[in-house]
Amino acid sequence: MHGSLLKLRRYTRKFPGCWWSTFRQPVATAGQVFQAILAYFVLVLVLETATPEVRDMLATEWAVWVQALAAAILLWAAVSTLYAPYLAWRQDKLSGIWYGGKGGLRFVYFKPVLVAQERCVGTGEIEPFKIQFTDAEPSSFVYYSVEVDAPHVLPKIYVYVTTAIVVGQMEYGRSCLAAGTKLPADRTATLLVRIPEEFVAITVRVYMREFIIGKMEDRDGERRRPDRAVRPSA
DSSP: OOHHHHHHHHHHHHHHHHHHHHHHHHHSSHHHHHHHHHHHHHHHHHHHHOOHHHHHHHHHHHHHHHHHHHHHHHHHHHHHHHHHHHHHHHHHHHHEEEEEOSSEEEEEEEEEEEEEEEEEOOOSSEEEEEEEOTTSOTTOEEEEEEEESOGGGGGGSEEEEESSOOOSOOOTTOOOOEEEEEOOTTOEEEEEEEOOTTSOOEEEEEEEEEEEEESSSOOGGGSOOGGGOOOOOO
């Protein structure tokens, strides 16, 4: 699949969230909801003491306001629809850089993105935590890193992130703090933590550094760099 199509698929997936983020700003904020509730109670109190003529006048005014509100909401929904693709593109532009060629794309973040934070206690047993790489693409290959708030205890604990059944011994000191894994369609993985019983609780954080969609090969080298150009022999 061509790189531009891979990006289009990503922005299409992010479209609903970007659309709602834009649409709700002037429409569904806490301030707007409070004003609507306040206007309703004011109307009820006024109608209880108003004369029939005043009630008719208020009904006419509110009918105009409702029509104007409906038209404004529809227009803003259209504006949000046009703006959402740009917002999806801008989010990626601010968070990282795309690399790659026709067959695959690699997205590298400027700063590692926090995927999960778990407070793990010492039980002596393997504790599994379901985590999700939300910003990665479904079925993509992600590179991650694991951070422990007490690095000096790493030789005495076990930390591992996996999307498959772990085969082998889960021994203390055999942690994997930086690696890559192929995500399933739901972008979930399992954080495995084992801490001896005599230890206090430890905070473990998982960060995503980059992800690859399309072909798994690293295609960063497809473009020839000027300093690596082949010079003709004399």
